[in-house]
Amino acid sequence: MVSESKVTVRYAETDQMGITHHSVYPIWYELARTDLIKKLGITYTQMEQSGVITPLVDLHCRYIGVSRYEDELIVKAWVQGLTAARIEFGYEVCRAGESKPINTGSTMHAWVDAKTFRPMNMKKRFPQWFEGIRQMMEENSKPCPKTY
Amino acid sequence: MVSESKVTVRYAETDQMGITHHSVYPIWYELARTDLIKKLGITYTQMEQSGVITPLVDLHCRYIGVSRYEDELIVKAWVQGLTAARIEFGYEVCRAGESKPINTGSTMHAWVDAKTFRPMNMKKRFPQWFEGIRQMMEENSKPCPKTY
Amino acid sequence: MVSESKVTVRYAETDQMGITHHSVYPIWYELARTDLIKKLGITYTQMEQSGVITPLVDLHCRYIGVSRYEDELIVKAWVQGLTAARIEFGYEVCRAGESKPINTGSTMHAWVDAKTFRPMNMKKRFPQWFEGIRQMMEENSKPCPKTY
Amino acid sequence: MVSESKVTVRYAETDQMGITHHSVYPIWYELARTDLIKKLGITYTQMEQSGVITPLVDLHCRYIGVSRYEDELIVKAWVQGLTAARIEFGYEVCRAGESKPINTGSTMHAWVDAKTFRPMNMKKRFPQWFEGIRQMMEENSKPCPKTY
Numbered sequence: 296m297v298s299e300s301k302v303t304v305r306y307a308e309t310d311q312m313g314i315t316h317h318s319v320y321p322i323w324y325e326l327a328r329t330d331l332i333k334k335l336g337i338t339y340t341q342m343e344q345s346g347v348i349t350p351l352v353d354l355h356c357r358y359i360g361v362s363r364y365e366d367e368l369i370v371k372a373w374v375q376g377l378t379a380a381r382i383e384f385g386y387e388v389c390r391a392g393e394s395k396p397i398n399t400g401s402t403m404h405a406w407v408d409a410k411t412f413r414p415m416n417m418k419k420r421f422p423q424w425f426e427g428i429r430q431m432m433e434e435n436s437k438p439c440p441k442t443y
Numbered sequence: 444m445v446s447e448s449k450v451t452v453r454y455a456e457t458d459q460m461g462i463t464h465h466s467v468y469p470i471w472y473e474l475a476r477t478d479l480i481k482k483l484g485i486t487y488t489q490m491e492q493s494g495v496i497t498p499l500v501d502l503h504c505r506y507i508g509v510s511r512y513e514d515e516l517i518v519k520a521w522v523q524g525l526t527a528a529r530i531e532f533g534y535e536v537c538r539a540g541e542s543k544p545i546n547t548g549s550t551m552h553a554w555v556d557a558k559t560f561r562p563m564n565m566k567k568r569f570p571q572w573f574e575g576i577r578q579m580m581e582e583n584s585k586p587c588p589k590t591y
Numbered sequence: 592m593v594s595e596s597k598v599t600v601r602y603a604e605t606d607q608m609g610i611t612h613h614s615v616y617p618i619w620y621e622l623a624r625t626d627l628i629k630k631l632g633i634t635y636t637q638m639e640q641s642g643v644i645t646p647l648v649d650l651h652c653r654y655i656g657v658s659r660y661e662d663e664l665i666v667k668a669w670v671q672g673l674t675a676a677r678i679e680f681g682y683e684v685c686r687a688g689e690s691k692p693i694n695t696g697s698t699m700h701a702w703v704d705a706k707t708f709r710p711m712n713m714k715k716r717f718p719q720w721f722e723g724i725r726q727m728m729e730e731n732s733k734p735c736p737k738t739y
Numbered sequence: 740m741v742s743e744s745k746v747t748v749r750y751a752e753t754d755q756m757g758i759t760h761h762s763v764y765p766i767w768y769e770l771a772r773t774d775l776i777k778k779l780g781i782t783y784t785q786m787e788q789s790g791v792i793t794p795l796v797d798l799h800c801r802y803i804g805v806s807r808y809e810d811e812l813i814v815k816a817w818v819q820g821l822t823a824a825r826i827e828f829g830y831e832v833c834r835a836g837e838s839k840p841i842n843t844g845s846t847m848h849a850w851v852d853a854k855t856f857r858p859m860n861m862k863k864r865f866p867q868w869f870e871g872i873r874q875m876m877e878e879n880s881k882p883c884p885k886t887y
Contacts, residue, residue: 310457310459311462312853317795350756350805364635502654506647513773603760
């Protein structure tokens with residue numbers, strides 16, 4: 296399953312080159328994976344309240360084109376890797392109505408216990424959520440977006 | 444007492460007008476009051492760990508001039524109001540070596556219990572800190588910066 | 592005329608108090624006035640390309656309640672003051688489906704020439720846009736949202 | 740040559756996990772390479788005014804540990820790749836006084852003409868700056884920080 300989130304570039308997100316600052320794309324990735332997780336019938340907020348947090352361990356962004364103030368964009372997100380210890384998401388950012396991405400990326404997250412900040416075995420601790428995510432990953436249509 | 448904090452404008456803080464985005468000044472105010480509180484011998488982090496948080500209830504900024512990428516600025520901060528329920532800070536942002544501010548502002552904060560998110564009587568709960576802040580406010584040299 | 596823009600709180604917009612950081616509200620105001628201006632049939636982007644920029648000269652925010660990650664909010668914006676030299680917007684942020692604001696604010700902007708960064712007489716330079724904005728302001732239904 | 744820039748974590752840079760939000764590290768990288776370039780005797784601002792901009796084409800961050808509000812950090816930056824068309828920087832973020840990084844990363848930038856937004860041959864257009872950067876890269880002491 297690939298989710299699609301719509302964003303419009305905010306003025307504050309531009310820089311003096313007149314384009315969206317590169318540090319904004321990871322923030323868009325984040326709202327896209329929030330939307331993706333919601334499709335499972337749970338929310339990140341519920342996950343955190345249940346004691347699971349998912350800090351980043353790795354971030355990769357490729358900037359292919361630029362975006363500008365007021366541009367309407369679609370951010371696609373999908374799960375591209377899952378283990379008991381980690382989850383990896385893939386992303387594509389396209390202009391609304393276009394299929395060629397202006398940006399692609401990936402983020403790797405650890406499953407971490409919110410109280411101890413220690414690694415957690417997601418498969419054992421929340422087997423149902425784990426299974427739901429696993430199925431979501433498998434449903435990725437072929438040919439799925441190329442992972443970065 | 445008036446603290447002075449040095450900041451250099453970051454690229455990400457600019458917008459497509461080629462100037463520092465206005466939403467950045469409140470963030471500079473925040474680091475300036477962090478520095479001011481440190482002069483009391485305590486840190487915001489210690490305050491929060493002791494159970495006191497200070498969410499904003501009011502923010503006022505006046506933009507007199509502009510700043511640009513790589514500009515070196517001084518952010519002055521001082522306490523300009525204190526009650527058992529609230530604290531108010533004043534701010535001035537100047538270019539390094541200049542005395543005329545390019546920006547002035549103020550923030551009003553509530554003393555709030557970190558666990559309950561309810562108002563707290565700072566004077567009763569932490570009388571020593573309260574007294575320290577009160578003295579800091581009185582030490583404001585005259586003529587002190589004009590509050591906004 | 593009062594525009595309404597929908598925002599969902601992003602994870603990056605939260606701080607360690609677990610609430611939306613106060614510096615984010617001015618950014619939401621900005622996207623709300625972008626939407627408001629669009630209702631005139633023009634865009635901020637077109638205005639800037641025509642040589643008009645509108646840097647802030649004054650910002651005021653009142654924080655009445657808090658918002659948290661994933662909260663769905665409505666940001667209302669309207670014009671509450673207009674002269675040849677300046678324009679003032681008013682704002683209210685409410686939870687979706689509620690009418691009591693959690694935040695109210697206002698921003699005052701100068702009409703400035705993009706090339707010279709000097710004040711500009713908007714009424715003379717772009718009389719049609721000026722008139723459009725003036726009418727938009729007058730259409731504010733009574734009782735309109737209380738200006739801050 | 741490896742530059743070292745000091746940063747103190749700002750409150751606004753934290754998120755509801757109580758740690759620095761991951762999107763902040765690329766902003767720290769940016770101020771670190773600003774400082775590195777200054778060591779050449781030129782500034783980014785001068786480069787941009789001369790018609791060269793350097794948009795990102797690739798960003799990679801590895802998050803090894805966390806940082807928190809008020810933490811004092813050192814951001815190291817160095818040039819780790821240079822061609823007529825591109826420049827690559829490497830980064831390490833350490834706690835002040837420690838040598839083990841909590842974060843490492845790299846950014847790849849294109850040399851782009853500010854007016855046309857088209858690729859530019861830096862070696863031909865600004866041979867002196869190019870040579871200065873090349874020498875700076877060669878001066879990287881061995882063993883230099885491991886590039887990511």
